[in-house]
Amino acid sequence: MQIDLKGRTALVTGSTQGIGAAIAAGLARSGARVGINGRSKERVEASIQRLAEEVPGAQTVPVVADVTTEEGAQHAAEVLPEADILINNLGIFGSKDPLEISDAEWRHYFEVNVLSAVRLTRLFLPGMTERGWGRIQYIASDSAIVVPAEMIHYGMSKTALLSVSRGFAKQAAGSGVTVNSVIAGPTHTGGVEDFVYELIDRDLPWEEAQRRFMREYRPQSLLQRLIEPEEIANMTVYLSSEFASATTGGALRVDGGYTDSILP
Incomplete structure (x- = not known):
């Protein structure tokens, strides 16, 4: 399958390392112009340099912004005002005794993992629908379905993303914009x-x-x-392409069979 994303512009949040960096590389390899996002100018520049070595000729745009804030999200939208592909990858995780998770930590996980993605969707979806083409994805987790006892706050945030994804897919109905979530397994x-x-x-x-x-x-x-990050990236690149034009409102698993379900 030859995926061609030439002429498309993508923003991948939290793309200076891990799954985000792999997704950025996969999109660039398919010809997309990719916004590399991180809070630090130095880390963004270093990531762009690594990507240039990995994918010669890659088209990249530095997007130095803390997208967990309104100001940072707005800045990202100003740098890439006509993004065709939005990959909401940014997220935090960690383990903690459920009875010791404070109110502040519950709020922090929701604000970083959920609200930042909602905010960016509000900023980019109108332009996509106006142009009649777009791809929005949320990188969720198997923890959204099989919530680990030591990561309830994280699981909560990823379950919320599945709802957000389905809801925005309905908002984008009939517009040429698809909205999906990717359920990543232990990576x-x-x-x-x-x-x-x-x-x-x-x-x-x-x-x-x-x-x-x-x-x-x-x-x-x-x-x-x-799972290796590149294996998650393969799904996101496919969902960003014309091949996935009839896939929307879905929660697609790349979890190595971790979730005990016959449904996607």
């Missing part, structure tokens, strides 16, 4: 390595720690390994 990123070592003996070699983590904390996985 191998630097942040997840730190998370694994919070739960597993730090003295263990990474491969052994990963196997133990999957066995003890994510035994439902049919892959029985962490």
Whole structure:
């Protein structure tokens, strides 16, 4: 399948590392002009340099903005006013005893993981519908469906994204704009390595720690390994293309079979 996104402009939030960086690379490899977003000018510039080495000829735009704030989101919309593709990837996660999660932490997870995506959708969706083409995606998680006991606040925010995605898909009905969420399973990123070592003996070699983590904390996985960021990116690139023109309002799983369901 040859996906051609030439002439399309994309914004990927939180794209200086991890899944976001992989998504940005996948979109650039397919010909899209990609807005690389992060809060630090230095990190954005370094990410663009890495992407240029990985994808020669990649078209990128630095979007230095904290999109969890109204001002930052507005700045992103001013830098890329005619974005055709919006990937709401930015998110935070962490483990904590459910009874020790404070009100402030509950609000923080909602504001970063949910409200930032809602705000950006409000800013970009009208232009997409006016032009008659667009792709909006929310990077959710298996934790939206199988909520881990040690990550209730995170699971709550990802469940909310599924509702947000379905609702905005209805708002965009008949416009040529598709809106979907991608349910990512346990994925191998630097942040997840730190998370694994919070739960597993730090003295263990990474491969052994990963196997133990999957066995003890994510035994439902049919892959029985962490997913690589590029595997998540493959789905987002497909959903950004013309091939996915009839896929909207969906929650598509790239979870390695982690969610015990026969429905997507």
